Amino acid sequence: MLKSFRIGGIHPKENKLSAGMAIQPIAVPEQVVIPLLQHIGAPCQPVVKKGDKVKVGSLIGKSVGFVSAQIHSSVSGTVLKIDKAMDASGYKRDAVFIKVEEDVWEEQIDRSDELVTACSLTPKEILDKIAAAGIVGMGGATFPTHVKLTPPPGMKAELLIINGVECEPYLTSDHQLMMEKSDEILVGITLVMRVLNVQRAIIGIENNKKDAVALFTRKVAAYPGIEVQPLKVQYPQGGEKQLIDALTGRQVPSGALPISVGAVVQNVGTVFAIYEAVQKNKPLVERVVTVTGKEVQRPCNLRARIGTPLTKLIDAAGGLPESTGKVISGGPMMGKALASIDIPVTKGTSGILIVPAPEAKRREMKDCIRCGKCVQVCPMGLNPTLLMTLTEYEVWDRAEKNAITDCIECGSCSYTCPAYRPLLDYIRLGKSKVNGIIRARKN
């Protein structure tokens, strides 16, 4: 039997329409808009001003504070302005507008496709390069990678887990990246193992990507310490805590970080970015984005520069279908419906999902019938229906006792509920309130 996490989980239709589509680079647009906040943490300070000339890879946003990630120009050209622009959050935030002129890259960046395996840097130097390249968790969480690779004092990682699960339906960007850049990813893994000083790494891949499992099983032989583990197709297999449970049987305690059980999890996309940053001196200026949807003409995997308008990507996939009801940034489970498609690709844009109108509509909420299905599927062992009620009535102390802050916002409960209750919407609200209360208590 294939390994999996032990409680809850669902199996939504996979709908991997763009599977097997080779990653196509998309043309550099005439203008890019690069938000100064593309990660979890403090927004960057712009270091360019109107009229400045930049090249691909030039630093344009400097991180302030530890939990933050540098931002680089993804094109060469002239800075038009620094102004507010809407991003996937649905709010207007500071961004750098750059008019594209030619395609000149910073000299130190190695643009060849050649695989560079040798690396003579010390772990500290590798970590600094990762920080300088502005790498964040590419699975969508966008947590700054150099912070995640710096265990808190007194803690030591003993195992690196590579997340090649891609459990979100529809998305195929990680899968395709694994198929096309397997060696780069494996070199990236050895680099991260050096940083963390661990001897063992496991790549977890959901078993619906049999080709990727086979490919990596063949290739890891040349890389000591790296293993591959196929996993049962079950959502949310790619959740950090679920993945650790599935691969090691260890359970991360409530409220603790994965490092507390000695594990650090990195997404394959992130590892690839680490490879490029360390071996090729290339900062994070582009990423793979899946553009997909049932009515989309050509579902595809595109490599786009950060700051490219989403509309360009949608056009490359055959344009926005007539029937569109919703456009989602990310996958259908954890992605976010967009208020406008006039927004740029950012470091966390793993996919663009175009949902036809009939499917996009939420159904009318009914009363809870106490079927307990939400409790059954919650991978964190929570009681979603109770948490929703507690949030509705603002009973924060009980919500806290019932571990509302453990919710990973996977959406399994809302997906399952036969009464169409917006469980996660409420729980997310309650979670942020309770987190606020906890923070206030600490200060």
Place this chain on the structure above:
Amino acid sequence: MSVILTAVATLGAIGAGSAGILYLVSQKFKVVEDPRIQEVQDALPAANCGGCGFPGCAAFAAACVSADSLEELSCPVGGQETMDRVAAILGQTASKTTKKIAVVRCSGSCEERPRQNLYDGASKCSIAAALYGGDTGCSFGCLGLGDCVDSCTFDAIHINPVTMLPEVVEDTCTACGACVKACPKDIIELRKQGPKSRRIYVSCVNKDKGGVARKACNVACIGCSKCQQVCPFDAITMENNLAYIIDDKCRLCRKCAPVCPTNSILELNFPPRKETPPAAKEKEVPITA
């Protein structure tokens, strides 16, 4: 017969014994409550709305009795009258309070502020606000899902079905501040009710640059500072492209409202103006970016 007698005697004895114990215990652990707490509580409106900052009227009464002075304490529902009565019971003087009222600082009705997308998530402002800026081009304005309405104990705020904006009922609003806390967009403010309920305020919270704000909403403050220039009492501040009228300084002279090119400044309960100043009628709206 003797069975009955024994039963009565034993039960009687147990009863008397228990009564004795209960009496002693109640004497020993007697809680002496200041009788004035009850008196003060009786003088309060028993709305239990929390507007005073205490969990209910009883807690507020206790706080009044134990406080050295009534300066910081006030019951927004009962107002001056109630606080004077409380002060009389406690032999103190109540501080003078000004009657306030909740004011919704957004005029972006469906007509003035076109909808650009459709929200169909859970019908709660705080949930929508966590997801995005709202269904119009203005990410500061009212979402119209009625968290404020749900929070009001006095049924004093309602969503107008035509404008989709909340409206405050003048006579019922007690200024308890529940809606102010409930609104995730910080749109509602407690302002001085003003003589004859007359008040002037900037009915907009948009901090975008003028051009952006104007594009999203016809009645947005565009930060042109015309009102600030015309105000003789220095009552208007400009911050982040947004005008704000300080009610303590405003003397209700009505000079600012007509100069506002976007009609963002509302005057309530004033008699109609004799002649309409031309500025307010101008169709061409100058936009400062």
